[in-house]
Amino acid sequence: MANIRDIAKITGYSVSTVSRVINNHPYVDEKKREQILAVMKELNYVPNRSAQNLSYGKTKNIGVILPFINHAYYDQMLNGIMEAAFEHQYRVTLLPTDYDPQREKRYLEEFSTKMYDGLIVTTKSNPIDAFKEYHRYGPIIFCENIPDADVSCVYYNLDNSLREAFMFLKDHGIKHVGITLGRSKNISHNSKVTLQVVKEIFPKFDDRNIFWDCCVHGQDGEKAAAFFKKRNVDGILTNGDEVAAVILEQYGASAPLVVGRENILVSRLMQFSSIDHHLTEIGHYAFEAFIDNKKEKICIQHDFIER
Incomplete structure (x- = not known):
C-alpha cells in the first residue's frame, strides 16, 4: 500500500509539499498539486484521516x-x-x-x-x-x-411541565390518577420529580397507581392498560405518546383521560393531550x-x- 513517502519519491517533491496537497493547503503551486493528485489517483492512495485528525487535535x-x-x-x-x-x-x-x-x-x-x-x-x-x-x-x-x-x-x-399536566387532569375532575415511569423500580431524578409533583397536586395519590414495569416503548402500554384497569384509575399521565396511544387503544370507549408526552403524530391523530418538550x-x-x-x-x- 502506497504511503506519502512513495508519492514524494515518484513526483520528486518533498514530503511536506505532498502533505500540503493532501491537506488542501492553499499555498501550493497548481502544477505541483495536479501532478501529486494524479499520482495519488494512480496509486489509489487514500489519506489516513485518523492520523490527520490526531495531528489537528480534532x-x-x-x-x-x-x-x-x-x-x-x-x-x-x-x-x-x-x-x-x-x-x-x-x-x-x-x-x-x-x-x-x-x-x-x-x-x-x-x-x-x-x-x-x-x-x-x-x-x-x-x-x-x-x-x-x-x-x-x-x-x-x-x-x-x-x-x-x-x-x-x-x-x-420538568417540574413545570409535570405540574401543568397534573393540573390539567385535576381541572378535568380526575380523582384517582395513575402514572407510568420509564425505569423499572429505578428511582431516577425524573422519577423523583414526578412523584413529588403528583403528590403536591393530588395529596391523596396512591403509590399503588404507579406502573413501574419499565414503561418505555409503545408495546409496554398493553401491560400498563391491564394494570390501570385493575387499579380503576380515571386519569393517566404517561411518559410517552406511543405508550399513551396503546393504553387508549386497549381501553377502547371506556378509556380514562390520558396525557402523553412529546407531541408526536399519534397524539394528533388520536386527539389526546400531550406535553411538547421541544x-x-x-x-x-x-x-x-x-x-x-x-x-x-x-x-x-x-x-x-x-x-
Whole structure:
C-alpha cells in the first residue's frame, strides 16, 4: 500500500509539499498539486484521516450517550443534534448504554483517548461526579438539568411541565390518577420529580397507581392498560405518546383521560393531550453549546398541547 513517502519519491517533491496537497493547503503551486493528485489517483492512495485528525487535535466526531435509540424521545433529540452537527461538518456516533453504568464508563474512557471531540449526554446512568475527570478531554453537554454542578446543560423544566399536566387532569375532575415511569423500580431524578409533583397536586395519590414495569416503548402500554384497569384509575399521565396511544387503544370507549408526552403524530391523530418538550430544539442547542464550548445552562420552554 502506497504511503506519502512513495508519492514524494515518484513526483520528486518533498514530503511536506505532498502533505500540503493532501491537506488542501492553499499555498501550493497548481502544477505541483495536479501532478501529486494524479499520482495519488494512480496509486489509489487514500489519506489516513485518523492520523490527520490526531495531528489537528480534532476528530470532527461527537459522541452521543443515550440509553437506546428506538424511542420517540431520543429520536427527536437526535434529529436536533444531527441537523446541527451536519451544518458544522461533524459526524455523530451513537453510544447506547441501556442504562448500564459500566458501559457508560467505557464510553468515557473512549472519550479520554480522543475518539470524540466532545460528548452529548442525553441521559446519564452514573452520578455527575463520575464525569468530573473527563471534562479536560473536551466539552461534555448534558440534556438534563444539573443545578449543583458547574457543567453545561440544555434542558426543559420538568417540574413545570409535570405540574401543568397534573393540573390539567385535576381541572378535568380526575380523582384517582395513575402514572407510568420509564425505569423499572429505578428511582431516577425524573422519577423523583414526578412523584413529588403528583403528590403536591393530588395529596391523596396512591403509590399503588404507579406502573413501574419499565414503561418505555409503545408495546409496554398493553401491560400498563391491564394494570390501570385493575387499579380503576380515571386519569393517566404517561411518559410517552406511543405508550399513551396503546393504553387508549386497549381501553377502547371506556378509556380514562390520558396525557402523553412529546407531541408526536399519534397524539394528533388520536386527539389526546400531550406535553411538547421541544426535544429537537434541545438537541440543536446541545450541539451548539459543544461548538461554543461555554459552560452555561439553557432552559427550553415546553408547551402543553390540550386536545
